[in-house]
Amino acid sequence: MALVPPHVASLTPYVPGKPIEEVEREYGVSDVAKLASNENALGPSPKAVAAARDALDGVNLYPDGSAYYLRNALAAKLGVTPAEVFVGNGSNELIELMVRTFVLENEEVLTSAQSFVAYKLAASAQGRTLVEAPMKGRFHYDLDAMKKLLSRKTKVVFIANPDNPTGTCFPERELLPFLDAAPRETLVVLDEAYLEFVDLPGYQDGLALRRKYPNVVVLRTFSKIHGLAGLRLGYGVARPDVVEYIDRVRAPFNVNHVAQAAGVAALRDDEHVAKSRALVLAERPFLAAGLAAVGATVVPSQGNFVLADFPGRPGKQLFEDLLREGVIVRPMVGYGFPTAQRITVGLRRENEKCLAALKKVLGK
Ligand SMILES: Cc1ncc(COP(=O)(O)O)c(C=O)c1O
Known part of the structure; x- marks a missing residue:
């Protein structure tokens, strides 16, 4: 007798973004920018x-x-x-x-x-x-x-x-x-x-x-x-x-x-809502422009994140390279975008850190 029905046996679990502590331990980095899960960069209300x-x-x-x-x-x-x-x-x-x-x-x-x-x-x-x-x-x-x-x-x-x-x-x-x-x-x-x-x-x-x-x-x-x-x-x-x-x-x-x-x-x-919206509306174009400048195809976004495609750069590899620089993004291989990363709009310094890391690992 099967332990579970076939539709459960064939499920693949949801893969969450990597936690900061795990990345710090595994890669020996600190001051990690976590831009993986579309969270609010300003923190909670x-x-x-x-x-x-x-x-x-x-x-x-x-x-x-x-x-x-x-x-x-x-x-x-x-x-x-x-x-x-x-x-x-x-x-x-x-x-x-x-x-x-x-x-x-x-x-x-x-x-x-x-x-x-x-x-x-x-x-x-x-x-x-x-x-x-x-x-x-x-x-x-x-x-x-x-x-x-x-x-x-x-x-x-x-x-x-x-x-x-x-x-x-x-x-x-x-x-x-x-x-x-x-x-x-x-x-x-x-x-x-x-x-x-x-x-x-x-x-x-x-x-x-x-x-x-x-x-x-x-x-x-x-x-x-x-x-x-x-x-x-x-x-x-x-x-x-x-x-x-x-x-x-x-x-x-x-x-x-x-x-x-x-x-x-x-x-x-209302103040936290207004600040959170203002941050994303200001930083989203900054991040998108920076990503385009390092050669990414950037999908115009209306969310608090940006999907950036790096043609010729397999998603898992680029994701790992960025982890070594203390930046967590989210590779979109599982979504059928093999060379794309989803990057949360962060604070200015986090966005800058992400762009600097990309420049380094892409050799730009
Ligand atoms: C489109 C969409 N819907 C729903 C959710 C789920 O949000 P939560 O379960 O945190 O309320 C997310 C989370 O990323 C999302 O992107």
Whole structure:
């Protein structure tokens, strides 16, 4: 008898970015610039950290299983009702819950090839069929191709806008024909993890679209703009019946007490949000220009990271070379970009360190 079903046996685990301590030990380097996981270079929201510290005194009790204050705070901020808000242990958990809750055995998950790997993992872990449209122009969601792959079996669609790892983003007018074509029973998930870093004319976040398209589900996270990746906190907005079904499937205490308190405080920390956005908007062009100057093909990004292709430079090798210089980036070989690195937009000195290391190892 097999220990696990075939769809579990064939899974490959998610490969996270290398931790700083491990790189320091292995490579004998210090003052490492970790630009591997699209984290917030400014650190966590100070208000959230203070609230998290206070909340520690209460961790003998189970958290509020309904996340009452957090869901109310989110609802007030977003102009929706608390019944339309759901929260999770990172938006990653919510991606999984969308598949576990809604996709039946003979139904399909649709997304774009080379987009965020969690969509693929969520479908595979449940043994559900994943349908992927190829990207257009190597780095862009092809919503027309995705539209053609819609069928009566398509139950959940994942669309990252902006996308990870490419950083590309599309305006509302490109999305509308897809939404018009999607059956009402198909849940279209707009994953807006990087929403706050967008400065694309014509971009429209998914919240307003929900009025016309009740099958739209919006996912967001506290990991990026609020700098709380280590606390694991994400949220979604959907129709009350969709939220209610997710509530039945999720673990009873999926968001811990400290994260709930930090999340409420982070929503009040407009200063940290503004600073984090300003940093990325200022440093993203600096990093992109520096990367182009060392010969990379840089994909124009709307996220807090940049995808840079180094033709002729195998991704794993360049990644290792940079580790030796104390710079951690993320090779994108597993995403089907064999010579590309995804590099988080850091502080100026981190970006400079990364560019100097690249110049050295590329012999520029
Ligand atoms: C597009 C996208 N969605 C969701 C997530 C998951 O974020 P978290 O689980 O930290 O909320 C990420 C993380 O990198 C992402 O890039």
